[in-house]
Amino acid sequence: EDQVTQSPEALRLQEGESSSLNCSYTVSGLRGLFWYRQDPGKGPEFLFTLYSAGEEKEKERLKATLTKKESFLHITAPKPEDSATYLCAVPRRGAGGTSYGKLTFGQGTILTVHP
Amino acid sequence: DAGITQSPRHKVTETGTPVTLRCHQTENHRYMYWYRQDPGHGLRLIHYSYGVKDTDKGEVSDGYSVSRSKTEDFLLTLESATSSQTSVYFCAIGGQNTDTQYFGPGTRLTVL
Numbered sequence: 001e002d003q004v005t006q007s008p009e010a011l012r013l014q015e016g017e018s019s020s021l022n023c024s025y026t027v028s029g030l031r032g033l034f035w036y037r038q039d040p041g042k043g044p045e046f047l048f049t050l051y052s053a054g055e056e057k058e059k060e061r062l063k064a065t066l067t068k069k070e071s072f073l074h075i076t077a078p079k080p081e082d083s084a085t086y087l088c089a090v091p092r093r094g095a096g097g098t099s100y101g102k103l104t105f106g107q108g109t110i111l112t113v114h115p
Numbered sequence: 116d117a118g119i120t121q122s123p124r125h126k127v128t129e130t131g132t133p134v135t136l137r138c139h140q141t142e143n144h145r146y147m148y149w150y151r152q153d154p155g156h157g158l159r160l161i162h163y164s165y166g167v168k169d170t171d172k173g174e175v176s177d178g179y180s181v182s183r184s185k186t187e188d189f190l191l192t193l194e195s196a197t198s199s200q201t202s203v204y205f206c207a208i209g210g211q212n213t214d215t216q217y218f219g220p221g222t223r224l225t226v227l
Contacts, residue, residue: 031214032214034214034215034216036218041221042220042221043205043207043218043219043220043221044158044205044218045218046215046216046217046218049214049215087157087158089158091214100146100163100165100171101146101148101163101209101214101216102148102160102163102173103160103214103216105157105158105159106157107155107157108157
């Protein structure tokens with residue numbers, strides 16, 4: 001069964017203190033890994049898709065990387081507005097290899113950046 | 116923002132009453148999904164649709180039904196609401212050639 005595990009559950013940083021969030025997965029034949037950001041009271045907002053080991057993507061202070069077993073979301077010099085819950089997800093493999101886009105989500109990491 | 120709206124945004128109802136949540140998209144995406152989000156459980160798939168009148172169950176479908184009579188609308192119905200269905204419900208849409216999903220703003224449902 002596909003599993004996605006995120007760590008830590010919660011992370012508190014001071015403004016400017018860089019760190020990383022981890023997303024580990026057990027899925028055969030990875031067909032992509034997705035990162036989302038979710039603010040309180042809102043729906044998840046798409047950030048990145050990574051498809052193959054070694055791939056990296058950046059957006060402002062965020063950089064996502066992918067290995068064969070895990071993905072990292074690196075946050076460089078974070079600001080208070082980066083505070084949110086960060087979710088990762090992988091597509092499920094259904095019968096005949098068709099996933100119909102169904103995703104398995106991790107529990108998320110709650111990031112708090114203090115000024 | 117992806118053109119996804121959900122209605123109502125908030126609803127309080129009583130146990131045993133029927134409830135219908137609506138998801139409307141303006142992106143003409145083929146795939147649509149209903150999730151619920153609960154503390155300690157994360158996002159869990161309830162039902163999904165891969166075309167008009169084509170729907171299937173997700174991992175937590177008991178007590179829920181869905182309908183999709185046109186591309187832009189995906190309805191989630193709780194036939195007889197229970198307190199365990201108190202949750203935040205999200206609709207998502209997905210593209211033809213990608214598994215990327217875009218989420219709506221959510222509906223907070225409270226069943227008393």
